[in-house]
Amino acid sequence: MSYFLFFWQFFLLFLLILIPYSLFKLGYSNLDNNQKLIWCLIILLIPFFGGLAYLLVMRNKKIIK
Known part of the structure; x- marks a missing residue:
């Protein structure tokens, strides 16, 4: 049971890092607004x-700095 709990906690922590990081990189990319949406x-x-x-x-892809 503890391995199952560890797996889900690790998965949720990974998501809590992955989603904001992806959105941050998306915000600074040089894509069109429609593609960003x-x-x-x-x-x-x-x-x-x-x-x-x-x-x-x-x-x-290049990122605008």
Whole structure:
């Protein structure tokens, strides 16, 4: 039972870090506003897969500083 609890706590902690980090990187990307809105909805509606998908797909794109 404790392994099950540890897994879910680790998973929730990972999500608490992944979602804001993905949204932060999305905010500073040089995508169009429509593309940013679509990615934001994907990240928020499908948190685990949306955040990972954004980070994997957009990792080589340039970011406005």
